[in-house]
Amino acid sequence: MSAIILLAACAPLFTVNCIGGHDITYHLLRIEALKEGILAGRPFLRVNMLFLGGTGYASSLFYPDLLLYIPALLRVIGVGIDLSFHIFIAVCIVLGYLSCFFSVRYISESDTAALAAAVIFTLCQYHIDDIYVRSAVGEYTAMIFVPLVIAGLYDLACKGFGRPWLIVAGMTGVLLCHTITAVICIVLCIIFTLVYIKKILSQPGVFLRLAGAASVTLAITAFYWAPVLEMLSDGGFGTDFVFDLGYESVKLWEVFYNKTGRMGIAVFLFLLIRLVIRKSMRFADICMICGLLLTLFSTSLMPWERLQGMLGFIQFPWRVYVAAGPLLAAAGGIYVSILASEAATGDAEGTMLRERLLLIITAGIMLYSEICVLQRNDQPYYSYSDDYFAYASHTAEIIGGEWLPVTADDREALTAEADIAVADDGTRLQADRYKNEIRLDSVPDTAEYVDVPFVYYKGYAATDSDSGTGLSVSKEGRNGCVRVYTGGARSIRVYYRGTPVQHISDVVSVVCAITLAVYLIMRTRRDRTAAEVS
Secondary structure, X not given: OHHHHHHHHHHHHOOOOEOOOOOHHHHHHHHHHHXXXXXXXXXXXOOEOXXXXXXXXXXXXXXXXXXXXXXXXXXXXXXXXXXXXXXXXHHHHXXXXXXXXXHHHHHHOOHHHHHHHHHHHHHOHHHHHHHHOOOOHHXXXXXXXXXHHHHHHHHHHHOOOOOOHHHHHHHHHHHOOOHHHHHHHHHHHHHHXXXXXXXXHOOOOXXXXXXXXXXXXXXXXXXXHHHHHHHHHHOOEEOOOOOOHHHHOEOHHHHHOOOOOOOOOHHHHHHHHHHOOOOOXXXXXXXXXHHHHHHHHOEOOOOHHHHHHHHHHHOOXXXXXXXXXXXXXXXXXXXXXXXXXXXXXXXXXXXXXXHHHHHHHHHHHXXXXXXXXXXXXXXXXXXXXXXXXXXXXXXXXXXXXXXXXXXXXOHHHHHHOOOEEEEOOOOEEEOEEEOOEEXXXXXXXXXXXXXXXXXXXXXXXXEEOOOOOEEOEEOOOHHHEEEEEOOOOOOEEEEEOOOHHHHHHHHHHHHHHHHHHHHHHHHHHHHHHHHHHX
16 A cells, blocks of 8 residues: 555656646756755855856755755766656655654554555645645655654653654754744644643653753754844845735635645545544544644634734745644544544454555545646646756746845846956956856956955855955945955955854754764663663
8 A cells, every 4th residue: 555655646756857836946946056066065055156147046045955965966976857856756755654654653553543644644635736736845845754743742742752852853854844834833832732731741851851852953953043043133135025815815615625725625534533433542633623723724714914924924824734734644544543443343354354444445535636636737847958057047046036135136137147247447357156156357456346246145255366365245236246345456256155153053063963873872772782681
């Protein structure tokens, strides 16, 4: 069954052309930018040098790239754009399936529940839509880790928090894939903690371990969130459009529609089992309630006009399905297992047959749901040549461009003049690019400053190429570019050096990762030795 479900989920990938999707070009550009950075010996650049003809865009600073290094490394070794992206998606589908199976198996201690939940999770309408219609890479990579967050919450609420690594792994993965999903999961953690607060308080040491888990998560992801907060504090970013949350919200009955940005009917069918089973699992019921509440949150029942200013960052109210889907899948899978056990008569063979029958019915419902989603998909397939992003016009696909400085108001000019620097007297200079640097020669003696074709982000630096003396830079350049004050220099080197906050946060994350790895190795050896002695 696992093989059938995974093959069905990956079926649209078996084509020589690349799948389509609303945001496909931007994410392919992100992958290609990572590839170029790796080939240039700069695999962790925060301001990617490929975007906008080379003027750069801080995609890797504001959008986490954790799993995108998979297709980027495939591109480095020569795999085509189309195939590398399809392999990446297949890996994400398999990881999501395994993550849900493992998490629900831990919660329910039932293979039947785990398998049913994994099937529902993998083929649920919103997940398939994210992959094949919206191409929402951030969301469907983050969904891989949401089941681990749910398992971590179960461990916190019901098992004395004996496995804090579950919630650490889950929240770390979510945060390094999609920031909005991380915010939703934080809210989820708060809700579950409040629901089980009495039980948590009755278990000594739980809050101390919870504080430790939160600290480890913050430390290991510091390299991402600390630079983002620093850059946001510098201000001056904007977007080409504003999302109207009221307009994007869903009518209550539309939640069940076979339509993009909806949950669909299939995932809710398994909740009906709750009406016929005699005894349930409280945690499954909490998952169901939270999933339904999140679903209601996406509807026009909410006063979105009043919430626009506070929650506008989520862009679409139905984004909450990224957590609602896994919650309802976990609850549905557990209900399927309970129904199978309650129908048992004590005959082992009969019980197994009932479990298999229910799993086949579950798979049939979800396969039909997937087929319906794929049938309405109108996103065309396209074959991208390996030099597709060598054309400057293709490197300007940054959707809303929300992380461009507000002063960079002409994208076409940025791309068209990506190799031209302009002195204060109007002299146009050829900007020679080398990896993530620009070198200017023959700067006029009279030039007080030169506007260099790099989009300004905090962390740019410049030096006199002849003397090595540092030069002042500012964000006052035309069209949002870096302005370098020459100080009489005739030859200038401009590059992204980063900031002290970035460098410190990198060290914190690396030290935390190494410390955690050493601790886990030592603990594993200790446990193995104790087992051998006993």
